[in-house]
Amino acid sequence: MLGVNSMKFIKRSTGHIKHYASLLVGLSMVSCAFNANQQPSQAMDLKSASELLGNPDYPAISYGGYRGKSREEQPDMAQLKEDIRIMHAMGIRFLRTYNLQFPHAANVVKAIDELKNTNPEFEMYVMLGVWIDCAGAWTAAPDHTQENYEANLGEIDRAVALTVEYPDIIKVIAVGNEAMVHWASPYFVSPAVILNWVNHLQDLKSKGNLPKDLWITSSDNFASWGGGGSEYHNDALIALIRAVDYVSVHTYPFHDTHYNPSFWQAEDNSSDAQSALKSDDQQAFKIDEINRLMERALTYSQQQYLSVLSYVKSLGIDKPIHIGETGWASHSDGFYGAQGSRAADEYKQALYYNKVMRWTQEQGITCFFFEAFNEPWKSALNPNDSENHFGLFNEQGQAKYAIWPLVNQGVFKGLTRDGKPVASTYSGDAEQLISEMLLPVKTQNKSSLE
Secondary structure, three states, X not given: OOOOOOOOOOOOOHHHHHHHHHHHHHHHHHHHOOOOXXXXXXXXXXXXXXXXXXXXXXXXXXXXXXXXXXXXXXXXXXXXXHHHHHHHHHOOOEEEOOOOOOOHHHHHHHHHHHHHHHOOOOOOEEEEEEOOOEEOOOOOOOEEEEEOHHHHHHHHHHHHXXXXXXXXXXXXXXXXXXXXOOOOOOOOOOHHHHHHHHHHHHHHHHOXXXXXXXXXXXXEEHHHHOOOOHHHOOHHHHHHHHHOOOEEEEOOHHHHHHHOHHHHOOOOOOOHHHXXXXXXXXXXXXXXXXXXXXXXHHHHHHHHHHHHHHHHHHOOOOOOEEEEEEEOOOOOOOOOOOOOOOOOOHHHHHHHHHHHHHHHHHHOOOEEEEOOEOOHHHHOOOOOOHHHOOOOEOOOOOEOHHHHHHHHOOOOOOOEEOOEEOOEHHHHOHHHHHHOOOOOOOOOOOOOOO
């Protein structure tokens, strides 16, 4: 996701609603998501990408450790280790980074290496992102017919050098992040550009200059991988699908609650009948309706994944397909807030997280959930922008509703972020959280808000 503005079983008392809501997330987490007590049997340096991807014992997440409003404010090694220990305690074993333009990604890898040296049983792997830009990217006149060759070569060279140094940690290199999708107007390139760099890395593998079990991919929107309109279907894309070791797909039903909201419409939420319900019954109705809508969100994401699978199979290509990104923001004052689609809150985020993790783990799909921690730099001028609120933890290190059960189980005991113990948002009060949820309605405000 871009780091810029973008885009009936329920009790009828408030106390029981609180209890049920906690169980809803908690039981889902225990049954389908991260196993914090797992003990993989093989040594860390024996794991290859083919063994990690699709393996439910190695859950994945996107990670940026930025605490401030600018990426110039780099987290130090102690802060990175704090974060990595927190994610490790959750059961996370695979991190995704996005670029090597800043020291962050290299320092993440080095922090993992130091933790591993201190404790040989410590295990964490990395999908290393390489940022790709067109010529004139992020200016008033980007040239999408040409790439920024010198900058892109620098990214590739840094990725190669880091992978050679840490082959036991870096298991995937992703060439570009949403670099082919046309709505990434400040910087997108053609598939031919991505193909050239993928082929370059595959050639280094074949010559023994990169680990032979390293996997190469590009991570992009489902439409860019052929799952959208025919405007994306071309020979370069087909060659790219053949060249990568697997296809890394992004799917964001959250954003499409605004951009394509047909799946998101509530049925009769402004009716007199609802208004006439007693308070407890209104709460129960709201929870029931939100649960139904979040099931639609999961179906929407599944359809996007399957559209890519269908296209790849139509080419006669058999290629693994995993999810490089999906996520749900917990707050918004714009398109997804009270005046918009009303999609953003911690309850909906928790439902989506648990539903998508259950589905992908059952199907043998690795899902790099976006993301571990809020990153305030993504929309520095507006702290309430949804882009700043995709983390399962907020920037203070408080666990959002999706992972309250892990706090309650003592998983984070003794761990801190910037010196603060890991605690639950809302002080763990589910009744307060639920009271602040907004129920989507049929008529949406389509004015430009973000």
